[in-house]
Amino acid sequence: MTYITKPIRVRYSDTDQMGYMHHSNYLRFFEIARLEWMASLEISYKQMEKNGIWLPVVSAEVYYKTPSYFDDELTIKVKLEERPMASLHFSYEIHNQHQKLVCTGLTKLAFLDAKLQRPVRCPKNLFEALKPYF
Amino acid sequence: MTYITKPIRVRYSDTDQMGYMHHSNYLRFFEIARLEWMASLEISYKQMEKNGIWLPVVSAEVYYKTPSYFDDELTIKVKLEERPMASLHFSYEIHNQHQKLVCTGLTKLAFLDAKLQRPVRCPKNLFEALKPYF
Amino acid sequence: MTYITKPIRVRYSDTDQMGYMHHSNYLRFFEIARLEWMASLEISYKQMEKNGIWLPVVSAEVYYKTPSYFDDELTIKVKLEERPMASLHFSYEIHNQHQKLVCTGLTKLAFLDAKLQRPVRCPKNLFEALKPYF
Amino acid sequence: MTYITKPIRVRYSDTDQMGYMHHSNYLRFFEIARLEWMASLEISYKQMEKNGIWLPVVSAEVYYKTPSYFDDELTIKVKLEERPMASLHFSYEIHNQHQKLVCTGLTKLAFLDAKLQRPVRCPKNLFEALKPYF
Numbered sequence: 076m077t078y079i080t081k082p083i084r085v086r087y088s089d090t091d092q093m094g095y096m097h098h099s100n101y102l103r104f105f106e107i108a109r110l111e112w113m114a115s116l117e118i119s120y121k122q123m124e125k126n127g128i129w130l131p132v133v134s135a136e137v138y139y140k141t142p143s144y145f146d147d148e149l150t151i152k153v154k155l156e157e158r159p160m161a162s163l164h165f166s167y168e169i170h171n172q173h174q175k176l177v178c179t180g181l182t183k184l185a186f187l188d189a190k191l192q193r194p195v196r197c198p199k200n201l202f203e204a205l206k207p208y209f
Numbered sequence: 210m211t212y213i214t215k216p217i218r219v220r221y222s223d224t225d226q227m228g229y230m231h232h233s234n235y236l237r238f239f240e241i242a243r244l245e246w247m248a249s250l251e252i253s254y255k256q257m258e259k260n261g262i263w264l265p266v267v268s269a270e271v272y273y274k275t276p277s278y279f280d281d282e283l284t285i286k287v288k289l290e291e292r293p294m295a296s297l298h299f300s301y302e303i304h305n306q307h308q309k310l311v312c313t314g315l316t317k318l319a320f321l322d323a324k325l326q327r328p329v330r331c332p333k334n335l336f337e338a339l340k341p342y343f
Numbered sequence: 344m345t346y347i348t349k350p351i352r353v354r355y356s357d358t359d360q361m362g363y364m365h366h367s368n369y370l371r372f373f374e375i376a377r378l379e380w381m382a383s384l385e386i387s388y389k390q391m392e393k394n395g396i397w398l399p400v401v402s403a404e405v406y407y408k409t410p411s412y413f414d415d416e417l418t419i420k421v422k423l424e425e426r427p428m429a430s431l432h433f434s435y436e437i438h439n440q441h442q443k444l445v446c447t448g449l450t451k452l453a454f455l456d457a458k459l460q461r462p463v464r465c466p467k468n469l470f471e472a473l474k475p476y477f
Numbered sequence: 478m479t480y481i482t483k484p485i486r487v488r489y490s491d492t493d494q495m496g497y498m499h500h501s502n503y504l505r506f507f508e509i510a511r512l513e514w515m516a517s518l519e520i521s522y523k524q525m526e527k528n529g530i531w532l533p534v535v536s537a538e539v540y541y542k543t544p545s546y547f548d549d550e551l552t553i554k555v556k557l558e559e560r561p562m563a564s565l566h567f568s569y570e571i572h573n574q575h576q577k578l579v580c581t582g583l584t585k586l587a588f589l590d591a592k593l594q595r596p597v598r599c600p601k602n603l604f605e606a607l608k609p610y611f
Contacts, residue, residue: 086371086374086375087225087226087231087374087375087378087388088225088231088233088371088374090225090226091221091222091224091225091226092221092224092225092226092227092228092279092526093226093526093531093533093591094226095533097221097222098504098533098534098537099222099501099502099504099505099508100501102500102501102504103354103356103501106354106355106356106501107354107355110355119414120355120414121412121413121414124494124495129495131495131497131500131541131544132500132541133540133541134538134539134540134541135500135537135538135539135541136536136537136538136539137536137537137538138535138536139533139534139535139536139537142533144389145226145389146387146388146389189495220505220508220509221508221509221512221522222505222508226392227392227397227399227457229399232370232399232400232403233367233368233370233371233374234367236366236367236370237367237488237490240367240488240489240490241488241489244489253548254489254548255546255547255548258360258361263361265361265363265366265407265410266366266407267406267407268404268405268406268407269366269403269404269405269407270402270403270404270405271402271403271404272401272402273399273400273401273402273403276399278523279523280521280522280523323361355493355494355499356493356499356501358493358494359489359490359492359493359494360489360492360493360494360495360496360547361494362494365489365490367490413494
């Protein structure tokens with residue numbers, strides 16, 4: 076099971092001098108996708124951080140297939156790759172408005188007790204909300 | 210009296226599809242300049258924030274004269290425009306490696322007690338360090 | 344007469360360590376607003392650039408009133424301040440989801456013949472499309 | 478054989494609300510490293526682009542080990558992982574001012590004839606300059 080984002084427009088400031096969206100921005104798009112997904116499950120990442128649980132990125136991979144350009148509309152499919160324990164493992168596929176595959180990717184994020192700076196388990200409400208997806 | 214930064218190279222990721230450094234990045238360059246200046250006066254902005262004094266930007270102006278390009282080396286002149294009281298008022302001039310004027314600008318920053326979210330006066334050590342410049 | 348954008352969410356990557364949206368990003372938001380406005384008038388900025396007319400920013404001012412935070416939803420009002428001749432002069436007001444004023448701003452942009460790198464007049468189709476607004 | 482960059486300071490605008498350098502910025506730092514290396518070999522990437530050879534990123538991986546913070550000084554080791562043919566395969570290690578490993582990474586970049594948008598071989602001058610490193 077997969078979550079699909081609303082289309083996200085490539086901004087002028089996202090481009091570089093090749094006219095491509097700069098390759099680093101895809102990591103920001105992955106982040107938008109997973110946060111939009113959590114919001115759609117009524118999980119507030121903002122609240123989770125206020126509760127002292129952080130979710131830093133532990134690893135990230137991007138495989139670029141076709142460039143995107145200013146004003147393109149990108150849609151991101153996100154999937155959970157594993158049952159969430161101490162970390163979340165997402166995979167991504169980005170398509171443009173012509174249904175062309177722009178890139179794929181993977182990220183791992185680890186739950187962190189912000190005060191102790193120590194790994195913790197996935198918060199219960201998030202685990203429950205994600206259950207249909209793993 | 211003026212502080213002049215070390216040359217700062219325009220990064221590939223700073224460019225946009227016109228091949229220019231994106232105009233929003235000059236505000237980041239102004240920030241680099243004032244922080245480098247403070248560091249040269251042995252004022253750690255990082256420590257100031259840890260001590261609970263923040264310095265958010267209250268207003269900013271940029272007047273763009275000539276574009277800058279990937280790999281350009283920009284030098285920033287910073288000046289204090291006023292004796293620091295509750296705020297710092299800087300002016301900037303950026304030149305490229307050909308001594309051409311790239312842009313000028315102004316920023317005002319206000320001292321803020323981070324906990325109370327209330328304006329405060331310029332910390333004493335910063336005021337003293339800046340004395341030769343106003 | 345004024346154009347009002349769809350709400351734009353502050354992204355996690357827009358924040359800085361104060362927890363504010365970094366002040367440089369407002370210039371990117373102003374850009375989104377004016378391009379969304381042009382698109383709503385069926386003016387493709389992308390096409391205009393392909394036709395060899397660029398629209399670089401000549402000056403920009405931002406007056407910050409209240410910070411914005413991750414997940415805030417910002418709405419931008421754009422207005423034309425002057426009849427477009429060789430340049431476009433916009434003013435902006437950004438409000439958050441609590442209808443609080445986040446910042447105001449001004450930008451001037453100049454029409455440029457990209458090949459000759461020389462100023463030109465506002466393209467006729469854009470001038471006509473903007474007529475109701477000045 | 479390895480190239481090691483000059484220390485690169487984490488900018489205030491690189492941070493996010495966790496106080497970490499945002500994870501997407503490491504891809505920009507990898508880019509700085511490989512371009513600085515090429516410059517040190519007297520290969521101008523800027524000139525290469527003007528000659529019609531682009532070098533877009535085809536894949537990227539980052540393994541985050543320890544966060545970096547505002548004002549940290551990062552040093553990047555770059556290595557060629559393979560003899561350059563139609564692509565360049567780099568690996569990276571970033572250390573902070575305490576000699577702590579911040580992250581490791583990999584990128585593949587492909588040579589592209591910009592006009593034809595077709596893959597090409599590594600330009601001869603770059604191949605020769607890199608010879609001691611593979």
